[in-house]
Structures are given as structure tokens and as C-alpha cells.
Amino acid sequence: MVTGPRVVLLAGGVGGSTFAVGLRDEVAARGGTLTVICNTGDDLWLTGIRLQPDVDSMLYALAGVKDSVKGWGRAGESLRVAGELRAWGAGWDWFELGDLDLGAHVARTGWLRDGLSPTDVLARLQQRWDLGATLLPMTNTEVDTQVVLADGHMHFQEWWTRHRAAIEPLGFENPGIDAAVPAPGVVEAIAEADVVILAPSNPIVSLAPILAVPGVRAALAETAARVVGVSPIIGGAAVRGMAEVCLRVVGVPCSAAGVAAFYGARHRSGVLDAWLLAEEDAGEVESIDREGVQPIMRPLWMRTPDLTRTLARDALDAAL
Ligand code: FO1
Numbered sequence: 001m002v003t004g005p006r007v008v009l010l011a012g013g014v015g016g017s018t019f020a021v022g023l024r025d026e027v028a029a030r031g032g033t034l035t036v037i038c039n040t041g042d043d044l045w046l047t048g049i050r051l052q053p054d055v056d057s058m059l060y061a062l063a064g065v066k067d068s069v070k071g072w073g074r075a076g077e078s079l080r081v082a083g084e085l086r087a088w089g090a091g092w093d094w095f096e097l098g099d100l101d102l103g104a105h106v107a108r109t110g111w112l113r114d115g116l117s118p119t120d121v122l123a124r125l126q127q128r129w130d131l132g133a134t135l136l137p138m139t140n141t142e143v144d145t146q147v148v149l150a151d152g153h154m155h156f157q158e159w160w161t162r163h164r165a166a167i168e169p170l171g172f173e174n175p176g177i178d179a180a181v182p183a184p185g186v187v188e189a190i191a192e193a194d195v196v197i198l199a200p201s202n203p204i205v206s207l208a209p210i211l212a213v214p215g216v217r218a219a220l221a222e223t224a225a226r227v228v229g230v231s232p233i234i235g236g237a238a239v240r241g242m243a244e245v246c247l248r249v250v251g252v253p254c255s256a257a258g259v260a261a262f263y264g265a266r267h268r269s270g271v272l273d274a275w276l277l278a279e280e281d282a283g284e285v286e287s288i289d290r291e292g293v294q295p296i297m298r299p300l301w302m303r304t305p306d307l308t309r310t311l312a313r314d315a316l317d318a319a320l
Pocket of ligand 1: 014053073096
């Protein structure tokens, strides 16, 4: 029987999955449930198989099998198949496909080819471990994140893993997202939630695609739950990844207040009720307040599982 809060997390891969582990433990301690709505903009077809990097980071982290040094992929990974693919000249030779990870991709692709939807496939993948959470893709429609460059488009994965975000982008697009529909359970989970949390994920390439799926913003506007975000910016810098470039390109200041304003206050057509910002960014409290979002200052560094769990506790307390 569920006695605690029904919590929904909107998240990307690396940072989102680290936060999700602490949140899962805190929600479990309160007798609640956790549903994670995962970004699928990073997904791609490679050598005929379907990869879902953010979904898999979430799956592996909650299962306790993630490579915690890299932040993605499986712990104890080997690269024998990758060596063969390179010898065949197949795939992207700069993109690491581990043997254990490939097991998930091959299983996923087989089930997709059997006619299962991405939601059903993810339901099957997560049956393997007791995750203590339910994972949902944001949509079953393929809406890859494309980087707009001066001379055309490039898949986000190529721009990030091959070029390390060094080619100056003009913007980011999810072609076809206007026609996408939320995956089954996404709108329902938000509607029935007691708390919705925006993970400290990349606002532009991880959370914006989820918010762009038609119906998701409306669900967030209507839910009785409080919507709380955790800043991915600490001390005016992105904690990880390529968020600084992404924010600059779309004209959002790389600051806790800048990202809070990007999401906007729920009562002013945005999505946030409250925003957890780092103590290092104390100077931005007033500006967040003026935006109509409740600023809550807390330690945000997820350096240890204990600190991550404390952050998750703070986010829940802010919402409940
Ligand atoms: N990230 C890298 O920096 N280099 C890689 O070769 C790489 C391979 C890879 C394969 C499967 C997978 O699920 C993730 C992988 N990632 C790799 C991580 C991925 O690029 C990022 O986690 C995200 O997509 C950014 O959110």
C-alpha cells in the first residue's frame, strides 16, 4: 500500500540519474512512489540498433550497475564487440559501445522490431532489476535532438561525444516534436503526483525536449502537485556536461536565476513553483523571487550518496 508521496521526476541522463538514486531512496523511506519521465531526445539509431542514452543512464544508475566514474554505461564494461565493429568500419568509431551495454540495445531493438512500443520495451528492460521506481520515456515518437550548425544539422550525440561541443551551434531542434504525443502514463503520472521535480539536468537538451512534448506543459500547469526544480548551475557554472554552451546559444544566462527564468513561474505560464539554488548563488535569490518562483537555498553538490540523498530530501520538503 502506498502511504507516502507520489513523486514524478523529469530528468536527463548523467546528472539526472545521480539525483534519481538519492530521490528513490528518500521516497522509499517515506513510503511513496517514484516515476521518472526520461528525455529521449538523445536517442539514436546506430549500426541498426536503437540507443537510448538517457534512459539507459537512468536504468543503470537505479539498478546500481552504472559506471560511476564515466557517469554513463555499465560498470565492469568490456569493448570486444566495439573492436569488431571498428574492424568492420561500422558505426561511429569515436562512440564507445560497451559489450554489456550492447546487450540492452540488442534486446531493445529486437523488441521494437517485434512491434513493442518504446514504453513497453522500457517496461521489460526495467523488470530485470528492482529499481524502486517506474521509468517512462517522455514520448514514443522519435524526436532526436539536432544541433543546428552554420552548414546544416548534426545529431546531438555526434556534436557532444565526437566534437565535445566545440563546433559553435546556432540552436537546438527536435524535428517532429510538435506532432509527438506523451508516452502512455506521462500525463497521468503528472496529474496524480503529489510532487513534481525537475532534475539538475541540462535545461536545453535534456529537460526542454520533455517540456516540448505537446501536453506536458499543460499537465504541469494543471497538476495539484508543487513543481520544484533543482539548479544545474552552481556558483555561476554548469556542474557537468555542455550546459554552458547550450545556455549561451539560446540566450539564457548561465546562472541559477537565468535557468529559473528560462523555466518560468507556474503562475506566469512557466513550470516552476520553487527553485533549489546553491548557497554559492545567494546573490540571485531576489531575482528568482521577482520572477515569481520561490527560491530555496541549499547545498547542491551531489559529491556523495549521502549528500545526494540530503538534496533529494530538501527538494521533497520544498514541495510538500
Ligand atoms: N559519452 C561520451 O562522452 N562518449 C561516448 O563514447 C559515449 C557513448 C555512449 C554509449 C551509450 C550510452 O548510453 C551513452 C554514451 N555516452 C557517451 C554518454 C552520452 O553521450 C551522454 O550521457 C548523453 O547522451 C548526454 O546526456
